[in-house]
Amino acid sequence: MNSPRRTTIYDVARxxxxxxxxxxxxxxxxxxxxxxxxxxxxxxxxxxxxxPDPLATALQSGHKATIAMLVPDITNPHFFGTIRGAEKRASEAGLTFILANTEESADNERNQIERLSRSVDGFVLAASRLREDTTRELAREYNLALVNRQVEGLPGAVVDNGSGSRQIIEHLASLGHRSVVYLSGPHRSWTASQRWRALRAAAERHGMTARRLGPFPPKVDGGGAAADAALAAEATALVAHNDLLAIGVLRRLTERGIPVPGRVSVVGYDDIFGADLCVPALTTVAGPQEEAGRAAVELLIRKGSLSRSQPAPQQVVLPSHLVIRDSTGPAV
Amino acid sequence: MNSPRRTTIYDVARxxxxxxxxxxxxxxxxxxxxxxxxxxxxxxxxxxxxxPDPLATALQSGHKATIAMLVPDITNPHFFGTIRGAEKRASEAGLTFILANTEESADNERNQIERLSRSVDGFVLAASRLREDTTRELAREYNLALVNRQVEGLPGAVVDNGSGSRQIIEHLASLGHRSVVYLSGPHRSWTASQRWRALRAAAERHGMTARRLGPFPPKVDGGGAAADAALAAEATALVAHNDLLAIGVLRRLTERGIPVPGRVSVVGYDDIFGADLCVPALTTVAGPQEEAGRAAVELLIRKGSLSRSQPAPQQVVLPSHLVIRDSTGPAV
DNA sequence: CAACATTTGGCAATCGCTTGCCATTCAATC
DNA sequence: GATTGAATGGCAAGCGATTGCCAAATGTTG
Structure with missing residues (x-):
């Protein structure tokens, strides 16, 4: 089961x-x-x-050649792209890649960081649930790079939902919708508030009214409540916090016999696998998630090496865009 | 950026x-x-x-409290369940979880094992691409547990596609189909040959003819060629190696104006996220993938602790079952 | 109360590697 | 030919834990 003994540097020396x-x-x-x-x-x-034994090396030199990525929910297809991008870049750089689930909990996230801190050179925090000040505080002690979350002064990569959100509003406006409802994700979610902000601002510019409902769990299951709430609010255009929720909404709507996009239009975010499979195929905001994951690792790597000479930590912003499918149509 | 110095055991001692x-x-x-x-x-x-510093501990005691999971393709939704199950169990056991992609390559898989071996206590190999003898050889030196791959004498957990495959045939037979075509995945894939074997045996028992086509890349993209080949073979029932391929087949069929299940029936394997979203919703074999991932980690943990007293390494077989949706119907 | 067993804590070696510092060698310079 | 300095290799001290062995202290027994 266990090797007799591995060759060490001393064997070679002798x-x-x-x-x-x-x-x-x-x-x-x-x-x-x-x-x-x-x-x-x-x-x-x-x-x-x-x-060479990586542990012995790490113990002595402090260089662990390992990074960890913390994800709120491994299960969520939304993160797959990001995870993949990060894993790829790490592997290219010869870094060992640790993946951990934080179960949507800030405490858990913090604990994981603490627990893994001795084993890794840095962390990629995807859609971190940590508060800004906590994050900044942790960043003083640990090497952090953020994905889809911006904290001033910290390096990170985000998919800019602003562009996508604006495109949603333009699209809906051109279809004659006069008001939108945003079916919100977790309130602590930076993404959720960013999307809502962009949506509201764009709506205002187009003279549309925008309301926010929720929060709803950003899963298919959350769709039932979300759809019902939206219907009660008599909205014609529903923008769900993400595709999972949007798909759930679609289901509920179908269940209740509400035609989509006949009576209401539905939009999601993320363009996850399956978004083009459902009926009607989901109009959604797509972003280069994989690129974001990759970029975050990149920043982590750079940060480590240049350390002193490095100016301000870099923030990478990647644009998103609307993918129009069949779940949106003219306002009734 | 880096902490001044962490408290060591000596600080506490003093x-x-x-x-x-x-x-x-x-x-x-x-x-x-x-x-x-x-x-x-x-x-x-x-x-x-x-x-305590995990590295120092590991160096001295050999106990790394870390396991690695190797997956052929991180991107493939099929593995998400398994990954999740493994990650969960590892995390429950306080183990650090390393995830690595082998890019469907046996060489790569082997290299990763070699590279990580000093850093982990054991490996979970998901759908390993390694040859049997190589696997067994590696198992002598490293702690391995297999998922969805059986190698005699090695611990592992598999979702038994036998039960699901039989149910497919029964289902198709009862719908009056007289022959099936299996659209195969990679020939090196243990899963693929297992599925085909079970399918063929069951078909024989029901007096149906079974043919195998392929291999096709087990992705949506592979569906075009697979569908065309199946059509050319004048089959009425297509069983795709997995849902991804099945979805691709569905697409191609729709493109070519072939009604499903009007003219042909399509079945997949895995019941991935999205299988119930596509049109028609996919009839597919569902298995407890998450459970399999969890079980494999479980075996790895047990193996490590009991070592001596352990009898034969355990193999866990989890049954699969057919989920009937809308892509299958009466034979024409 | 002597003789022996058990607890309890410390010393020091060890895991495998890196790195500061020193000694040696040898070439370059005046 | 003496002096200086660069190049090269070795010694030994860690990195932060664990653990075998020993010694002192304490408890138990006849």
């Missing part, structure tokens, strides 16, 4: 007839050792199948 | 007026130290906010 320190240097700091010796050591290491 | 070894024991092996001393030490540790 075999090569040099000191362990020389082996270490030959491998990590090649210019510090004579080319001839180096080649010899490298050859021996190769022959013995030597692999 | 503050508590005992030796470091006593602190270590007070924390990990409480009965080894006098209750009074222990309480005092624990209190001091608490007060100083002491957290």
């Amino acid at each position: 075999e090569a007839g040099v000191a362990a320190s020389t082996v270490s240097r030959a491998l990590n700091n090649p210019r510090r050792v004579n080319p001839v010796t180096r080649d010899h050591v490298v050859a021996v290491a190769e022959r013995l199948g030597y692999r | 503050e508590a007026g005992v030796a470091a070894s006593t602190v270590s024991r007070a924390l990990n092996n409480p009965r080894r130290v006098n209750p009074v001393t222990r309480d005092h030490v624990v209190a001091v540790a608490e007060r100083l906010g002491y957290r």
Whole structure:
């Protein structure tokens, strides 16, 4: 079950007839050792199948070659793109990638950070549920990069829902809708408030009224209550906090025999897998989530290396856009 | 950016007026130290906010409290359930969870195992692409648990596609279908051959003819070629290797104006998110994927602890079942 | 009360690697 | 040919824990 014993740097040293320190240097700091010796050591290491122990290395040097990504809900398809992008970039950089679920809880998130802090070089926080000040405080102690959450002074990548939200309103306005209802996600969610803000502002510019209902759990299950609330509010255009919720809304609407987009129009966010599968196919805001995940890891990597010379931490903003499908139509 | 210095076991020792070894024991092996001393030490540790460094612990004790899960394709929704189940169980057990993508490549999978081996206590291999003998060989050196792949003598959890496959055939037979076509996934895939075997055997029992086409890439994109091939083979019942492929087939069929289930019936496997969203809603085999992920981690944990006394490594088989939706109907 | 067993705490080695510092060698310079 | 300095390799001290072994203290028993 367990290997007898792995070859260590000492085995290589003995075999090569040099000191362990020389082996270490030959491998990590090649210019510090004579080319001839180096080649010899490298050859021996190769022959013995030597692999440095990441733990021992980390313990001594502090460089763990590992990052962790914290996600509120692993299950949520919304995060898949982001996770994938982050994993890819990490793997390209030779970093080990730890994934952890925070169960939508700020406390849990904080605990995970604390727990993993010794094991990783930094964290990617996706749609963090932490309060701004907490985040900033943690950032003083740990290496953080945010995804889809902006905190001034902290590096991160966001998909800008502003552009998408504006496009939603323009689209709805051009279809003759006079008012929209935003079916909100968790109030603590930065994304939710950002979407709502952009929506409201754009609506105002177009002389539309905008109302916010909720919060609703951002899952398919939440759709029932959301749809009913929206109907009670006599809205003609429903913008759901995300596709999951939108799909739930669609279901409920179908159940209640309300034609979509005949009587009401429904829009979602995220363009998750399945958004184009449902009936009617969902009009939704798509964004480069994978790119965002990748960018966040990128920032984390850069931050670590340049440290001193680095000016202000960078924020990457990626535009989103509306994908028009069949769930939106002319206002009645 | 980086903390000044974390409190170590020595800090606690000094503050508590005992030796470091006593602190270590007070924390990990409480009965080894006098209750009074222990309480005092624990209190001091608490007060100083002491957290053991997992790396130092691992280096010394060999216990890493970390497992890694290797997945052929992080993107594939099929794995989400498994990943989630594994992550949950790991987190419950206080284990750090490393997720890595193997990009459908056996070599890559092997490399990842090698690379991570020093950092983890064991691996969960989901739908491993490794050859049987390679797997067994690796299992001698590393702690492995398999998901949705069976290798004799190795612990693992599989969703039994046998039961689901039989139900497919029964369902199709009762609808009057006389022949089925299996649109196969990757030939190296254990799942694919398992499904095909069960399908063929069941078909035989029902006096139906079964043919296998493919392999096709098990993605939505693969559906075009798969559908066309099936049509060319004049089949009335198509069983796709998974839902992704099935959805792709559905699309292609719609494109070509072939009514489903009017002219052909389509069945998938996995019951992924979205399977009930597409039109027609997909008849598919659902299995407790999340449970499988959880079980695999469970086996890994047990294996580690009982080691000696353990009899044969355990294999968990979880039954699947057919979920009948709208993509299957009477044979023409 | 002596003799022995059990508790309890400390010392020091160890896990595998990195790195500051020193000693040696050898080439370059005056 | 003496002096200086760069290049090179080794020694040994950590990094932060765990743990075998020993010694002192305490308890138990006849």
